[in-house]
Amino acid sequence: MSLQIAFIGYGEVGQLFSRQLLAKPGVRIAAYDILFDNPDKGPELKRRASGNGVEAAHSAAEACRGADIVISAVTADSAVTAAEQAAPHLGPSQTYIDLNSISPATKRKVAEHVGRGGANFVEFAVMAPVSGPGIEVPILSGGATAETVSETLNALGMKIKPVSTEIGTASASKLCRSIVIKGMEALMVDFTLASERAGVMPAVLESLKASYPGMDWEGVAKVMMSRVKQHGIRRAAEMREASRMIHELGLDGSLASAIADRQESYAKEAGKAHEAC
Template sequence: MARLRVAVLGLGEAGSAIAQDLLRAGAEVVGFDPVPEKTVTGLLRAQSEAEAVEGASLVLSVNWARVAREVAEKVAPVLRPGQIYADLNTASPSLKRLLAEILAPTGARFVDVALMSPVPGRGLATPSLASGPGAWAYKGGLEPLGAAVEVVGERPGEAALRKLLRSVFFKGMAAAVLEALEAAKRLGLEAEVWDNIAKTLKEADETLVGRLVEGSLRHAERRREEMLAAAELLREVGVEPLVTEATARQLGRLLGRELA
């Protein structure tokens, strides 16, 4: 049985970890990164994106969303029918659909891939969502090598939108934690607030989302006043209350809906 040949475009933290795992799993890996020093032991180093893609059954674009279109346009002239082109960058659903349109004339099958947790430490086993014309082929090619892929739709962008909706919550929560801890540090209460946050997260269960939504709707006015007071406290200790004031504005909107 012929070895799977994979092109990895982008050898940063994520790309190099995935490439290493592919090599350990027995795949033949060709890689390219515009930074010459970035490489992985055992990988065949190409001189361009186009060179890396030629002859590869599977192409993984692991760059940044801001260069995803540029990379797709560079490899489009050499892509062939039957190849699978997977974009693993965190990008908007509209950009994923645009990439699929750019590559459609080549006959290659596009896959929108959303990596759902940090790649370092997990590598190829990072939980991921996939959508698009090549999603099932992508899953079939990589799962035997250790990948964890859930197909969520046939249209490009279906995977991206699910990751970004999760990001609204998860990254927003991280921003709120950072803002609270910065103020607590300036007041000499960092360890106490840290422990309180950790305890709250540890005790969370499946009812938490419902309680958060119901509580905000029911007590929007009181909670808005509470967050305005918190914002005043943060300003007093020199912390800009970005998340806190945004929360107060959202509660104000909820209150407006209730009054309407």
């Protein structure tokens, strides 16, 4: 197999997926990230890309040139902008994949931009953290060519399950899951801070374990606090997309908005505390 892949966004997902995919015969990868243009962070990020065997492109246009598959792995609030920048450089022989955690309506907006030049569009919904499984993380896909694209990437070791030819089903599945996971993370932040401040953590953990004996509540709290501290800003953008989806369904999205606010505020608080140290 000979396959040229481009990543728009070279963060955690782009870097991890690139390293693992480049280990497969015939795969070539280019990437572009807006931080490449940052005078402080750009040089190191580009060196990291080159060290991984990835061509560090000077623009989204350059990354897309000659690519069979373009994968958008940016933040939720940048998904449409990334598509707008890439779309003029895509043609009918190319496939644009959006794996960002955005609402079905936002996915369809991305698809509209991509489709103007005749390129194929497929949505991906990543259904678990990528840090452990990498390219083997469970992914749901959707779109007219989702089955074909999924087969191509599954042959490289990915675990993609096509769920619909329509755009929106996969992303709705992802965001409904996120309401639970990101909501629990926000709960664990307030639970930990409040119970430690009040000096009641041991008693509360004992009670939780009695009510839900299958849960390692202490471990869950530590892991989720760490996730919010590290990824809360990105998770907040995702939960605002979840809130948007809930409103689009004619329901009350205020809880998802509150989860977004708490994810963001704690991440910023933790960042300030780290800088102060």
